[in-house]
Amino acid sequence: MTPTTTSTIRVGLVDDQALFRTGIRMLVSSQPDLEFVGEAGNGADGVLMAASARPDVILMDIRMPGMDGIAATAEIVASADRTGTAPPRILVLTTFDLDESAARAIRSGASGFVLKDADPEFLLAAIRTVHAGNSVIAASATKELLEHFDSRSAPRSEPESFGSLTARERDIFQLAARGLSNAEIAAGEFLSEATVKTHVSRVLAKLGLRDRVQLVVFAFEHRLVE
Structure with a gap:
């Protein structure tokens, strides 16, 4: 080998x-x-x-x-x-x-x-x-999964860790949860991709998440997607 x-x-x-x-x-x-x-x-x-x-x-x-x-x-x-x-x-x-x-x-x-x-x-x-x-x-596929199997109405539940995000990080969280790539977020928010990547990394760290898939799961489980 x-x-x-x-x-x-x-x-x-x-x-x-x-x-x-x-x-x-x-x-x-x-x-x-x-x-x-x-x-x-x-x-x-x-x-x-x-x-x-x-x-x-x-x-x-x-x-x-x-x-x-x-x-x-x-x-x-x-x-x-x-x-x-x-x-x-x-x-x-x-x-x-x-x-x-x-x-x-x-x-x-x-x-x-x-x-x-x-x-x-x-x-x-x-x-x-x-x-x-x-x-x-694709984040849309992840959303489809979660919406298909977690479609029961439930109140918005904001975890304590979510409160540690800054206003900018919450904006990035929302965009990432909707399935936008770093490049798409950068273009829409007039930021560099490196800056977006840094924001996403900080969001994941603060929320204790491993990757963007878990970010989408987190967002839909807690009804945080606006």
């Missing part, structure tokens, strides 16, 4: 279908910038694999016998928090566009979801994208 370099993305896979695992392993291993470092057939073994192989990105199936992908995702993220290490980026593998389980996995710490029948090039691009710290879900 080619030695790992600083630019190599370490990829793990958790799925109960052996044939599917074989296909993904071959696909990932064919890429010079990706390294397949481990696989598991259920959530419990996936947690162990994450701890031993330390992948940068994990492709996580949702429906598996025993511990499912949602529980495994939550445990992997919680374990990283307990040890003070950065958790791997987790991409949920799902069969349906509008899957309530995908939304639950995002709440548990996943960085997004990918359809299991996605084109190979899309899956590879998704791995690289989440490794770079971005989401592979």
